[in-house]
Amino acid sequence: MSSLLPLPSAPARERADACPGALQTHAAADGGLARVRVPGGTLTADQLRTLAAAARDLGNGHLELTSRGNLQLRGLPEGAEAGLGDRLAAAGLLPSATHERVRNVLASTLSGRTPGGHLDVRPWVRGFDAGLSGDPLLAGLPGRFLATLDDGRGDVAGLHGDVGLLALAPDTVALTLGGVDAGLRARPADAVALALAAARAFLAERAAQGSAAWRLAELADGPARVAARLGGPVAAGAPLPAAPVTGPVGAAGQLDGRTALLGVVPLGRLSADQADLLARLAAEVQLTPWRSVVVPDLAEDDVDDAAVELHRTGIVFDEASPWLQVTTCAGRPGCARSLADVRADATAAVTTRALPADGARQHWVGCERRCGRPQGRVVDVVATPTGYRIEED
Numbered sequence: 001m002s003s004l005l006p007l008p009s010a011p012a013r014e015r016a017d018a019c020p021g022a023l024q025t026h027a028a029a030d031g032g033l034a035r036v037r038v039p040g041g042t043l044t045a046d047q048l049r050t051l052a053a054a055a056r057d058l059g060n061g062h063l064e065l066t067s068r069g070n071l072q073l074r075g076l077p078e079g080a081e082a083g084l085g086d087r088l089a090a091a092g093l094l095p096s097a098t099h100e101r102v103r104n105v106l107a108s109t110l111s112g113r114t115p116g117g118h119l120d121v122r123p124w125v126r127g128f129d130a131g132l133s134g135d136p137l138l139a140g141l142p143g144r145f146l147a148t149l150d151d152g153r154g155d156v157a158g159l160h161g162d163v164g165l166l167a168l169a170p171d172t173v174a175l176t177l178g179g180v181d182a183g184l185r186a187r188p189a190d191a192v193a194l195a196l197a198a199a200r201a202f203l204a205e206r207a208a209q210g211s212a213a214w215r216l217a218e219l220a221d222g223p224a225r226v227a228a229r230l231g232g233p234v235a236a237g238a239p240l241p242a243a244p245v246t247g248p249v250g251a252a253g254q255l256d257g258r259t260a261l262l263g264v265v266p267l268g269r270l271s272a273d274q275a276d277l278l279a280r281l282a283a284e285v286q287l288t289p290w291r292s293v294v295v296p297d298l299a300e301d302d303v304d305d306a307a308v309e310l311h312r313t314g315i316v317f318d319e320a321s322p323w324l325q326v327t328t329c330a331g332r333p334g335c336a337r338s339l340a341d342v343r344a345d346a347t348a349a350v351t352t353r354a355l356p357a358d359g360a361r362q363h364w365v366g367c368e369r370r371c372g373r374p375q376g377r378v379v380d381v382v383a384t385p386t387g388y389r390i391e392e393d
């Protein structure tokens with residue numbers, strides 16, 4: 001298995017992960033935090049309205065976009081998870097109470113709608129999610145487990161999924177394991193079954209190693225050993241496409257002649273009103289790992305009005321905007337560890353054009369944990385007791 005490129009050594013885990021879910025919330029300094037998994041980032045208009053109402057009625061009025069294309073509600077009062085769970089289940093956002101935390105699935109943005117991919121991964125998203133949620137064994141996956149389903153455009157394959165599918169050609173799919181090409185291949189119709197088998201093989205290998213690993217790459221020789229459980233490599237693994245540090249913004253022409261709008265949500269903080277507006281503009285939206293939203297299927301006559309309405313609420317379509325450079329962790333007041341209100345400080349730096357390392361992709365954090373750090377080349381802006389420290393790659 002020398003063809004697999006090694007990743008940096010990973011920490012040995014001694015306990016199960018404590019990733020929050022919609023039912024198993026995290027007690028943050030500003031109240032309960034619920035994370036709602038959104039496989040493939042796809043939400044219908046009705047689901048968006050449900051989430052907006054839940055954020056207003058139960059939370060702090062906002063939805064947070066995560067780097068896995070999921071959503072978080074914050075500021076929940078104690079005991080709110082039962083009511084939230086009922087709302088989510090009624091909207092089809094909680095198909096399995098036992099598997100809700102493991103449904104982390106990133107899919108290529110606008111797959112099947114815009115050129116650039118070899119195939120449409122939307123059926124893979126539905127098939128993988130159904131297979132995952134329907135297998136009691138897979139409820140034992142860690143909440144950090146991530147699947148990436150890439151149609152060949154190379155936008156999510158490099159985001160270090162534990163298992164992943166990458167279309168190499170219309171009839172050939174590579175299995176990725178722990179962020180590397182495992183040298184296993186499948187036809188598109190068989191690809192979801194292979195990815196699900198890889199998830200089971202991860203659990204089997206983890207048990208065999210007596211490990212509590214949260215990620216496949218944390219296992220000793222994880223990609224190679226999981227690949228061997230699946231029959232070993234049949235091809236030389238190739239380097240994966242590098243993950244983009246920011247996603248596309250602006251307007252994209254669809255294969256069917258319609259248009260999609262792609263806009264960044266500053267600091268990933270989507271208000272309930274913005275969510276309602278998105279629900280009014282489209283039957284379905286897609287969330288991306290770059291804290292942006294995609295509004296697809298717009299008729300030519302509707303594109304400008306939709307862009308203006310969204311822009312008025314603060315959604316950014318200008319690829320030169322400094323908002324594309326900046327992400328933050330939660331910081332104060334949500335996180336008790338934080339030494340600063342990083343969102344307020346980053347916002348002030350953007351609005352006064354006083355970003356450190358201007359022009360560079362930067363992630364502001366309230367402490368050394370550096371939660372939510374994006375993949376790729378990023379400048380860290382780390383709060384300290386005496387101000388921010390800038391760390392360049």
Ligand code: SF4
Binds near residue numbers: 335367368370
């Ligand atoms: S990086 Fe530190 S301050 Fe920021 S959310 Fe994580 S633990 Fe909290």
